Amino acid sequence: MFDAYLFDHCRTPRGKGKPEGGLHAATPIWLVRTVLQALQRRNHLDTALVDDVVLGCVTPVGEQGGDIARIAVLDAGWAQSVAGVTQSRFCASGLESVNLAAAKVASGFEQLVVAGGVESMSRVPMGSDGGAWLLDERVVQAIGFVPQGISADLIATLEGFSRAELDAWAARSHQRAAAARAEGRFTRSLVPVSDESGTLLLGEDETIRPQTTADTLAALQPSFVKLGAKFDVLALRRYPQAAVIEHRHHAGNSSGIVDGAALVLVGSKAGGEAAGLKPRARIRAAAVTGSEPTIMLTGTTPACLKALKQAGMQASDVDLWEINEAFAAVPLKTARDLGLDMERINVNGGAIALGHPLGATGAMLLGTLLDEMERRDLQTGAVTLCVGGGMGIATVIERV
Numbered sequence: 547m548f549d550a551y552l553f554d555h556c557r558t559p560r561g562k563g564k565p566e567g568g569l570h571a572a573t574p575i576w577l578v579r580t581v582l583q584a585l586q587r588r589n590h591l592d593t594a595l596v597d598d599v600v601l602g603c604v605t606p607v608g609e610q611g612g613d614i615a616r617i618a619v620l621d622a623g624w625a626q627s628v629a630g631v632t633q634s635r636f637c638a639s640g641l642e643s644v645n646l647a648a649a650k651v652a653s654g655f656e657q658l659v660v661a662g663g664v665e666s667m668s669r670v671p672m673g674s675d676g677g678a679w680l681l682d683e684r685v686v687q688a689i690g691f692v693p694q695g696i697s698a699d700l701i702a703t704l705e706g707f708s709r710a711e712l713d714a715w716a717a718r719s720h721q722r723a724a725a726a727r728a729e730g731r732f733t734r735s736l737v738p739v740s741d742e743s744g745t746l747l748l749g750e751d752e753t754i755r756p757q758t759t760a761d762t763l764a765a766l767q768p769s770f771v772k773l774g775a776k777f778d779v780l781a782l783r784r785y786p787q788a789a790v791i792e793h794r795h796h797a798g799n800s801s802g803i804v805d806g807a808a809l810v811l812v813g814s815k816a817g818g819e820a821a822g823l824k825p826r827a828r829i830r831a832a833a834v835t836g837s838e839p840t841i842m843l844t845g846t847t848p849a850c851l852k853a854l855k856q857a858g859m860q861a862s863d864v865d866l867w868e869i870n871e872a873f874a875a876v877p878l879k880t881a882r883d884l885g886l887d888m889e890r891i892n893v894n895g896g897a898i899a900l901g902h903p904l905g906a907t908g909a910m911l912l913g914t915l916l917d918e919m920e921r922r923d924l925q926t927g928a929v930t931l932c933v934g935g936g937m938g939i940a941t942v943i944e945r946v
């Protein structure tokens with residue numbers, strides 16, 4: 547086994563995932579091309595040294611279909627010898643790409659791999675790829691599928707998280723993201739996106755609302771009451787102890803729908819030396835796990851425990867955490883389960899403020915974590931995301 551190192555990362559801003567969003571005019575392949583070319587420029591990278599590009603995309607159809615990873619490599623002008631593969635592990639896809647790249651490097655089969663993800667949610671709507679969850683009632687009934695918003699409300703009900711607690715976390719996300727943006731904490735790795743004429747489309751994250759408070763969020767109506775009329779009965783069939791599901795999540799304490807792309811440069815010591823790269827961190831452990839599919843969003847805890855066991859660590863050994871804010875209940879439950887210090891979690895805000903570009907988010911979180919570890923001169927960090935279908939993913943890194 548060989549160590550897998552993180553050499554660099556970059557990302558686009560997150561643009562509002564609607565036709566009026568700043569990145570709507572950019573096709574998904576243009577977003578990937580933009581970060582590929584930025585990664586090459588930043589590192590004076592001889593792309594012929596890169597073995598593969600592993601790209602996460604949750605909805606790989608239409609403009610995001612056709613193995614967008616390989617086509618983006620060619621469109622970006624990289625060496626023809628660079629392969630490309632697109633994969634989906636739902637919301638974990640961006641981090642799964644990094645973990646797969648690390649496994650390739652650790653095996654010794656490959657020396658340099660670029661990994662990350664893309665999602666243009668304004669151009670390729672979530673769910674437009676269909677699948678049994680949406681189309682096969684037999685499967686829905688057999689596995690107890692409910693929409694994720696129902697799962698989030700079920701977690702909040704069972705854990706006793708009040709609407710006020712959820713909204714307070716959401717307000718914290720916006721306030722911390724706004725402070726991070728104002729202080730330039732994202733600047734190092736942020737790649738502005740321009741169109742073919744060179745006109746700037748978007749230069750910074752678009753959905754942060756600095757004025758957000760728990761009081762302003764309290765005025766919003768719960769989002770999943772109507773869905774609950776159909777799906778609550780399925781959830782309660784699995785969790786009768788809840789008696790009734792209290793619908794407490796809404797647009798303001800759930801992750802935002804956005805567009806974006808992110809890449810991480812992963813490699814071996816020898817691969818880095820050949821390319822003239824200096825390692826910034828190494829991946830100590832990575833794990834995925836399945837969890838109960840109706841409640842769906844609780845896989846973070848077992849995935850973290852699995853990765854920590856691999857690394858020979860306890861949760862308290864980790865200096866900084868990124869827990870994806872799919873819904874406010876997710877980081878709150880994960881922190882409670884693992885006994886985490888809340889001041890070590892999502893210190894620059896999370897997906898509630900910044901948005902969740904499904905296939906790219908995990909790679910974005912890993913990059914944000916590494917930058918902040920360096921800024922604070924901390925040694926260890928962990929990233930975790932809940933995943934559709936009842937799964938979790940986690941990665942532990944340490945600086946070198």
